[in-house]
Amino acid sequence: MLPESDTLPPMTAPAGLPLTMRRATPADRDAVLAISAHYENNWLPYVIDGVLRDRRGGLYVAEWREDDRPGRVVAVAHAAVKGDEAWLEAMRVDPGFVGRGVATALTVWMMERCRENGCRWVGLATEVTNAPVHRLIGGRLGFREMGRWVWFDDISDFEAFSTELGPDAAPDAPPGAGPDAAPDAAPDAPPGAGPDAAPDAARVSRGSPEDVPEVWDFLNGRKAAGLVRPEGLVGQAVSPWRLEKLTRARLSRHARAGRLFVSRERPGGAGTPVDGFALLSLFPKSSFVPGGPGWASLFYLEGDAPATGALLAAVLREIRACGRIGVLILSLPGTQAKRLPAVTRSGWPPGGQAMEAVIYQKDLGESLPE
Ligand SMILES: CC(C)(COP(=O)(O)OP(=O)(O)OC[C@H]1O[C@@H](n2cnc3c(N)ncnc32)[C@H](O)[C@@H]1OP(=O)(O)O)[C@@H](O)C(=O)NCCC(=O)NCCS
CATH class of the missing domain: 3.40.630.30 (Gcn5-related N-acetyltransferase (GNAT))
Structure with a gap:
């Protein structure tokens, strides 16, 4: 049985930021979706109800709390856990709070939770053009680059x-396998040629x-x-x-x-x-x-x-x-x-x-x- 990480006390960011990291609850739904809506590729609304129920991994938030003012959710991310592996996804920081170390603090905190929950490694996929994440994940947090994936x-x-199998397309085609010949009349046609x-x-x-x-x-x-x-x-x-x-x-x-x-x-x-x-x-x-x-x-x-x-x-x-x-x-x-x-x-x-x-x-x- 895995420890229930939502029973753990919330944790304050080590970097001295007025941040508290904790598991998201249904009460955070609107705040989380408002942050996510600032960005393209906004798929969180389609999955949020499922990930809010996810107890093996979880949806986590960072809350910014200064002085006596009420806390404000400024970042969200999901750890999708399967077996001993965790994938970090949907990391989104409120645009008013970027560049202050929020994503760094939340990512480190989530990695600790994943380790406590029995994960041995954590992965992340980010678009090749996403420079901030490459700096954060590949640079400061020391993740290893494993290669590229294409969807x-x-x-x-x-x-x-190709449906146009003719003498030009298939130089080795036998006589008779011209443009009018049925595609299956060209036994030596290159692979992939023919409908x-x-x-x-x-x-x-x-x-x-x-x-x-x-x-x-x-x-x-x-x-x-x-x-x-x-x-x-x-x-x-x-x-x-x-x-x-x-x-x-x-x-x-x-x-x-x-x-x-x-x-x-x-x-x-x-x-x-x-x-x-x-x-x-x-x-x-x-x-x-x-x-x-x-x-x-x-x-x-x-x-x-x-x-x-x-x-x-x-x-x-x-x-x-x-x-x-x-x-x-x-x-x-x-x-x-x-x-x-x-x-x-x-x-x-x-x-x-x-x-x-x-x-x-x-x-x-x-x-x-x-
Ligand atoms: C990417 C994102 C999560 C970074 O959040 P953040 O709280 O600003 O990140 P941090 O302050 O912890 O900084 C992380 C690193 O990114 C760098 N960074 C932040 N914004 C940057 C930008 N616009 N361009 C280049 N680097 C940037 C920081 O300088 C820092 O690197 P450093 O430690 O070498 O200085 C945030 O910009 C965001 O929500 N982006 C949109 C959604 C997204 O792309 N999510 C990731 C999906 S995998």
Whole structure:
């Protein structure tokens, strides 16, 4: 049983600021939302009721209290805790109080709470352009940069591959496979060419728990070769915006739930080398609009071409077969996001929607800043 950190007394900031840090209560709701509304990417209103109930992690606030005046909530942040890992998110400081050390004090205090609650490490994802957070987290608080993560949001165009397969696009195509030929008449076409049919799509099958040892070895081989960065993370199946550790147990759970797709060098079962895998979850009913279209989340993809093209083709076919999916979200390690254009038609995933974040991590066994 974990200690209930809300039974702990509130704590005064060590830096001599007139700050008290404590767990947020429903009475803080309006103050918290007012702070959050000052900033773009204001998603806290959608989740605040859930995070206010979160007892494993928690929504925390910093209250500024000078002299005898009533305290004023000036900052908020959420620690999302799963297993022994904590992710800090939704850190927001009242614009009238920025630059005074409030975020630093609240972050250190939250890391202490996470450590007391049994967490071994804490992570944070922030946009590559967010200079203050890079200074705070990567600089003063000594988090380690693990790499970049990329999300492509709201993809509604499910034709990832070129439909114009002609002599120019496929120099090795046999005679007769000109612009008028059916796409599947070009057996040597490059991977990813042809509408939703990478030529070797047969190499992809839905993974089962029996596939997990080979997939795990494949992933570890990629990590050892320096091909995966950040290492060892994955999107969450129901919430691709949140990351968690990609453990073997989690991979097995995804396989049992039918979310694992495996590419092998040649069609065939175990014993045929694995050369890629993907994790996909489908939500045929909208999570946001009653009766609205469902959504899909491709929350991991690993491998080089041609495996990546075949996996993507298989995943998109699955989405179309479901018939009720309106949008797709991609959540990928930066290393894999860079490989994607090599197997898709140009401009896919549609540009302008990507968000690239730097992933930071700190081991809570290390000493924390004063
Ligand atoms: C980012 C944010 C949390 C920082 O809060 P804060 O209370 O001002 O932070 P602190 O005073 O503790 O300062 C932290 C560091 O950021 C630096 N910083 C603060 N504002 C900055 C700015 N506009 N540009 C560059 N650096 C800045 C500070 O100088 C300090 O670095 P230093 O110790 O090397 O001097 C706050 O600006 C905010 O709420 N931003 C909008 C929401 C957001 O981006 N949240 C983070 C999501 S991951």
